[in-house]
Amino acid sequence: MKILRNRAKCLICGEILENKYRHDFKTCKCGNLSVDGGKDYIKRSVKYLDKFEELSEFEGEGDERS
Numbered sequence: 440m441k442i443l444r445n446r447a448k449c450l451i452c453g454e455i456l457e458n459k460y461r462h463d464f465k466t467c468k469c470g471n472l473s474v475d476g477g478k479d480y481i482k483r484s485v486k487y488l489d490k491f492e493e494l495s496e497f498e499g500e501g502d503e504r505s
């Protein structure tokens with residue numbers, strides 16, 4: 440499955456992290472959430488698993504509805 444957007448939101452500080460490149464490692468300002476992998480793979484590093492929201496988009500998602 441192809442990754443269109445590698446994105447996640449931290450629910451503690453509200454920051455949305457978008458990862459566009461393979462080695463574009465990003466951490467939100469409160470340090471709860473880190474994202475990595477760009478469009479090759481999705482990697483998440485989270486301190487509190489219930490405190491982040493997955494916002495990634497994949498190619499082909501939603502096709503069954505149309």
Ligand SMILES: [Zn+2]
Pocket residue numbers: 449450451452453454467468469470471472
């Ligand atoms: Zn945060």
